[in-house]
Amino acid sequence: MSWHLINWHRNQILQQEGASDAIWQKLINLRCLKGLTVEEFSRLRELAAAFLQDKKIYGAHDLQISDEMRISIALQACILILNLDLDYYRNWVEIIVYPGEFILDYDYADEYGVVHHVRRVASGEAWFAGPVILSWHDADTVNRPGYNVVIHEFAHKIDMLHEGPNGCPELHANMSAYTWHEVFSQAYEKFCRQVAKRQETILDPYAAESPAEFFAVVSEMFFELPLIVHQHFPSVYEQLALFYRQDPAQRWR
Numbered sequence: 431m432s433w434h435l436i437n438w439h440r441n442q443i444l445q446q447e448g449a450s451d452a453i454w455q456k457l458i459n460l461r462c463l464k465g466l467t468v469e470e471f472s473r474l475r476e477l478a479a480a481f482l483q484d485k486k487i488y489g490a491h492d493l494q495i496s497d498e499m500r501i502s503i504a505l506q507a508c509i510l511i512l513n514l515d516l517d518y519y520r521n522w523v524e525i526i527v528y529p530g531e532f533i534l535d536y537d538y539a540d541e542y543g544v545v546h547h548v549r550r551v552a553s554g555e556a557w558f559a560g561p562v563i564l565s566w567h568d569a570d571t572v573n574r575p576g577y578n579v580v581i582h583e584f585a586h587k588i589d590m591l592h593e594g595p596n597g598c599p600e601l602h603a604n605m606s607a608y609t610w611h612e613v614f615s616q617a618y619e620k621f622c623r624q625v626a627k628r629q630e631t632i633l634d635p636y637a638a639e640s641p642a643e644f645f646a647v648v649s650e651m652f653f654e655l656p657l658i659v660h661q662h663f664p665s666v667y668e669q670l671a672l673f674y675r676q677d678p679a680q681r682w683r
């Protein structure tokens with residue numbers, strides 16, 4: 431390789447690294463990363479880089495996946511496991527990103543062996559031991575405080591790993607399954623009553639679908655607007671802080 435060519439290559443690499451560094455720095459401003467210390471952000475960045483090594487991100491319907499989209503998805507997926515482990519996202523590889531909402535169309539058999547057909551519009555979906563599917567339109571959260579489809583789907587991934595999606599991930603040794611169950615069932619039942627009475631709710635009414643959806647929606651809010659969860663669901667906040675080993679409300683103060 432000639433001297434000129436070596437120099438050209440070196441410049442290309444430096445330019446690429448510089449461009450990617452600018453993207454990482456820009457994405458510090460994601461709402462769910464607010465208040466992270468320099469040390470936490472650098473740990474998150476390492477985790478997100480390892481995540482990107484491990485996962486394949488594909489665009490559907492000709493959607494081009496830019497570096498900024500890849501890094502944004504990785505950072506939001508990894509904020510959940512900042513103080514846990516990449517192992518929570520084991521046994522699957524693909525993330526499929528649609529430009530907007532997409533149609534889910536599949537059959538499944540229930541516990542009695544009856545086959546049901548599902549066809550509905552979705553902004554995100556997480557399959558057990560399979561892909562995470564996201565709508566980029568919905569993943570771009572700038573104007574929708576408290577809403578985060580990436581955090582939502584990755585919370586499902588964490589939940590599913592232990593006894594399927596039931597709103598109870600595998601708890602740490604310093605946690606009590608009894609307390610988790612009490613706290614979450616009470617909050618969920620109260621929330622469902624509010625939704626049934628069509629009262630205004632702090633969380634997206636979709637959280638009333640099932641305990642698994644309640645866990646995913648409240649996890650979104652825990653990272654996006656933690657002070658609200660802390661204020662309105664203090665016991666749930668406490669359990670989530672123990673599970674995720676993070677205190678995002680503290681970061682916002």
Ligand SMILES: [Zn+2]
Pocket residue numbers: 582586643646
């Ligand atoms: Zn969900």
